[in-house]
Amino acid sequence: MQAEQAARVLMPVEAEAYVEALETLTIKDIGTDRWLKQHEYIEKLNMQAIISASTNEDEFVKEFLVSYDKIPVLIHELLAVEVWTQKIFSLLVRMDFQPSSTIPVYTVLYHEATIINLLETIMYHKDTCESAEDTMLDLLDYCYRKIVDLIARSPDHEETEDVETAPNIREFVEHPTTFEDLKKQQRALDFDVAVKAVTILRYITDHLDSLPLSTTHRLLNTHNIPILLVQLIENCPWTREGNGRLRKYVDGRWQEVPPEDRMRLTKIEGQVWIALYNVLMGPSCQQKYEYNDYNKNQVLKVRGYLHEVLLDQFPHLAELQRYLEHLSMMEAPPARKDLVLEQVPEVRERILQENKGKWEALAKHQVRTVFNPSTEQLKELSKRWAVTYNLDLLESMLVDPPKCAVCGQPASKRCSRCQNEWYCRRECQVNHWYKHKKACDLMAAPKSAQS
Secondary structure, X not given: OHHHHHOOOOOHHHHHHHXXXXXXXXXXXXXXXXXXXXXXXXXXXXXXXXHHHHOOOOOHXXXXXXXXXXXXXXXXXXXXXXHHHHHHHHHHHHOOOOOOOOHHHHHHHHHHHHHHXXXXXXXXXXXXXXXXXXXXXXXXXXXXXXXXXXXXXXXXXXXXXXXXXXXXXXXXXXXXXXXXXXXXXXXXXXXXXXXHHHHHHHHHHHOHHHOOXXXXXXXXXXXXXXXXXXXXXXXXXXXXXXXXXXXXXXXXXXXXXXXXXXXXXXXXXXXXXXHHHHHHHOHHHHHHOOOOHXXXXXXXXXXXXXXXXXXXXXXXXXXXXXXXXXHHHOOOOOOOOXXXXXXXXXXXXXXXXXXXXXXXXXXHHHHHHOOOOOHHHHHHHHHHHHHHOOOHHXXXXXXXXXXXXXXXXXXXXXXXXXXXXXXXXXXXXXXXXXXXXHHHHXXXXXXXXXX
């Protein structure tokens, strides 16, 4: 029993209370104590959901979110922070805002990654997708926007090289940065969020038969997702090649791929192929997708990628290969035109309309009230972060050992004060102390108070 409890961030009764407390908040609430409390709830629910899914245990977080009808709340919060980033954060950048600490702003940016990570974990299940109800259209539009942005990124563009991997909140606290660095890290976060949006899109295509007809129509004809997926296969934004090296984005970080594994599909590449298979081979999709000349020519480009190595890894794609060969030699049947009273997404549009013309006033208000904390306020916030972002449990589940903060070698020694930084030897710890001291003081204070 103790071992089972040790493998949890939350007990079921705690998770139920957190889920029940989730509510839809406004743009003006972002950054306030009320919003921070909800962010803490979602962060802990996210960590517990990951642990439950990874260990094949009871996924009680997912069950509570479905039973309390909170999936629409999560989608609303996801869209709210997306709008905040587009409207408010862009104004903060133009205002040349120089806060005493960038951590409160980064917490808001990181909130989007937390929510989409939670949705990615739980939306594998059919009942989760069904419980989204009308907000599924908003989530589909969100995924479409993120994937379009992902395709628009050039793999060798300088902004993708500024920050290899977006830091989590704990890493951000340990290594404070300037507002200029924050803009680069926001782009890295955007990339990670877009990759997760691809996985969520795949889950939506898995369960199209159980979702409203408007979802299928919007996916196929409004957004033309089949062509979007073909572009992902052609552009492959999670792959970088240069100087004789190939790197791929795997499990949230860029990793060099050895020559013998170059043709092996990563998890995200597999998600794209599964989604494409679903939207081209699903009976309802074949009936509703319109194969005009452009669509047909674009879809047929996929044939060049269906080689033997890929088919060995995904044997069921042979069926897709045969379908494309037949499609190339014949006229595609016209799409069946059903009379559909199409729903339209409402959540994001409602957020935009409620705050129309108020963006500059909201930005100035949040600068005064939440994003430029005093030293005392920052200490209070650090206490909350020390409790919320206790990732020891997740670290214990990672396959890779901790890495030294100085040289990157496998590390076995840990800072005894804050318990957050790892070193391979004492010399590295001593050399790093002048950089680590400020963050160590900030993180160690609340732990000492708790003791």
